[in-house]
Amino acid sequence: MFAPDPRLEISSIFVTDLALCQARLQADARWPWIVLIPRREGVRELEDLAAHDLETLTREILLAGRAVRAMAGAADRKIDKLNVGALGNVVAQLHIHVVGRRRDDPAWPGPVWGFGAPVDYALEKLDAMSALARATLQI
Amino acid sequence: MFAPDPRLEISSIFVTDLALCQARLQADARWPWIVLIPRREGVRELEDLAAHDLETLTREILLAGRAVRAMAGAADRKIDKLNVGALGNVVAQLHIHVVGRRRDDPAWPGPVWGFGAPVDYALEKLDAMSALARATLQI
Numbered sequence: 001m002f003a004p005d006p007r008l009e010i011s012s013i014f015v016t017d018l019a020l021c022q023a024r025l026q027a028d029a030r031w032p033w034i035v036l037i038p039r040r041e042g043v044r045e046l047e048d049l050a051a052h053d054l055e056t057l058t059r060e061i062l063l064a065g066r067a068v069r070a071m072a073g074a075a076d077r078k079i080d081k082l083n084v085g086a087l088g089n090v091v092a093q094l095h096i097h098v099v100g101r102r103r104d105d106p107a108w109p110g111p112v113w114g115f116g117a118p119v120d121y122a123l124e125k126l127d128a129m130s131a132l133a134r135a136t137l138q139i
Numbered sequence: 140m141f142a143p144d145p146r147l148e149i150s151s152i153f154v155t156d157l158a159l160c161q162a163r164l165q166a167d168a169r170w171p172w173i174v175l176i177p178r179r180e181g182v183r184e185l186e187d188l189a190a191h192d193l194e195t196l197t198r199e200i201l202l203a204g205r206a207v208r209a210m211a212g213a214a215d216r217k218i219d220k221l222n223v224g225a226l227g228n229v230v231a232q233l234h235i236h237v238v239g240r241r242r243d244d245p246a247w248p249g250p251v252w253g254f255g256a257p258v259d260y261a262l263e264k265l266d267a268m269s270a271l272a273r274a275t276l277q278i
Contacts, residue, residue: 044220045204046197046204047204054201055194057197058193058196058197061185062185065185066186081231082184082185083226083228084224084225084226085223085226085250086221087220087223087250088220089240090248109228110252110253111250111253113249113250114248114250
């Protein structure tokens, strides 16, 4: 049975279940950031997914990019570049990060992973971002 | 007309042209590392690719993963995790990194991007890795 790794659960909040992935909002106010976790058991690498799941994943990555752009737009902080990454060095369960980057963000042009400490969202902001992400992903 | 960004050219060597991407070997002996550059002009984000190109890209990312595993195997250094990333904060032209990671590598569990300085390959080693990558990618 699929369940997100507890370390992913603790660092992000549930947004919605897509056809393949559970979409989660990374609990870090520094970046608009969606984490996609394919709802398949025991999957660590992209190659572990069936071909049709890989196609779905690609579509969901594009969707997550749109959600990240919408989140940035709502804060009037247009992004300069999407960063998409499947690393899994800390949590091996396959998960894909889709992150909105700006030239003036604290880690630019370096990667966000492992950079500094997460900054908490204000609670109402977290709700608003999560609702916006959900609305964009469910189009 | 497609041409790889000069900053990608200088940090990697040509391996082969696949159906969609130019595959290049990152000139950094610290990691088995393939860079895929879709041979399309003016493409910065995954969403800029046509749907059939995205499907091809997915297949070529899996192929590159196999090549990276082969390169690591040849050095008797089995990898623990593949890292796949499309960042583009430094070079905006769309390019996808496929990197073989080991628990005892210098940047583990952090990302490789922006970590320390590249280590040159010995010339004969570079040739051997490139030939091996080419053979694996062209299967």
